Amino acid sequence: MLTKQPGMAAMPATPREQAAGSNLLFLREAELRLAQDLLFFGYRDFTAGPDRLLAELNMGRAHHRVLHFVGRAPGMTVGDLLGILSITKQSLGRVLQPMIEDGYVTQAAGRVDKRQRLLSLTEKGAGLERRLYDCQREWVMRAYREAGPAAVEGFRRVMRGLMGEDARAELERLERAAQG
Amino acid sequence: MLTKQPGMAAMPATPREQAAGSNLLFLREAELRLAQDLLFFGYRDFTAGPDRLLAELNMGRAHHRVLHFVGRAPGMTVGDLLGILSITKQSLGRVLQPMIEDGYVTQAAGRVDKRQRLLSLTEKGAGLERRLYDCQREWVMRAYREAGPAAVEGFRRVMRGLMGEDARAELERLERAAQG
DNA sequence: GGAGAAGCGTCAACAATGCTGACCAAACAA
DNA sequence: TTGTTTGGTCAGCATTGTTGACGCTTCTCC
Structure with missing residues (x-):
């Protein structure tokens, strides 16, 4: 249970402390270590609710992603996804094809480009997606309430910063598609 | 490329908009959808750097977690981890045993309880951990700088809120062990 | 001192979700 | 017409999680 072990007390603090040299750098290191921990624990618990629900239906996180993003921008192509x-596409296919067969997602040939398969959720798919969403809604709302509106804004700014260029572009397109 | 598809424009906005009823609920929904997106893209890109580095050494994210947490609280037991x-323990064993054999992690029998194996990083392990840390340091510092100090504080508050009770306790113990 | 519990390791089998490489068919574009 | 793009599929493999079942050493309690 992470009780202090005998071996630890004898060490000259952590190896990091020596390497850091200045107190400033050391503080900065502690800050970043904390960020690593927070992202690990936070992301894990953020997905825990949906994971439990999905497991009952013999689905995994990959299925949730498909439901989420197709639901977010209905009519998107396979390439978009x-x-x-x-x-x-092999990884996606293994998840997507069963979801189409089981009636969670529908395909429609594109009208301007018939090669494309435009993806949408069926009612069944939208229903499941909503249940998964509700799971996370509760969880995130709790965190947002506890933290307050200013913190939420800060959270968003930092998370955006953690995204790469590609993801930022992807997100912008998504937000436009969601209700442009 | 998520260009608007013909099928989309004909739809009465999104299904969500109808279900929402009030504008307030609708806005709240958009906020939470954004949180889902941010966490997905942000976490993915946050781990992308280390993932690339690890792949060269035939290791995965699980190895990184071991290096990170053992490095964070040297002398922790297998049970702690x-x-x-x-x-x-089977999942951990498959990752941990090779890391011990390859000289990244050392085990020492506990002095008060000889059943326990106290884990620490070797110099080799600490070196690799530092390289992985540097990867993420760059990335997180960039995000922190772009967002500003107030945003960082908000980010931390929200991430803490996203953690479950167990994770909060775990994190507290970790922070104490790191330099109590 | 002996019984049971706890901490750790290990074998075997399975599932989810990534990957590469190789092909194929339909539809578009030059 | 020819070549490219979009999507689908088969086969094989790696990582990382899961159960269930044992075994060994060590601690704790009666």
């Missing part, structure tokens, strides 16, 4: 998820 | 990671 691949771009957003940054995975191969 | 299992508690932090929330995985089974």
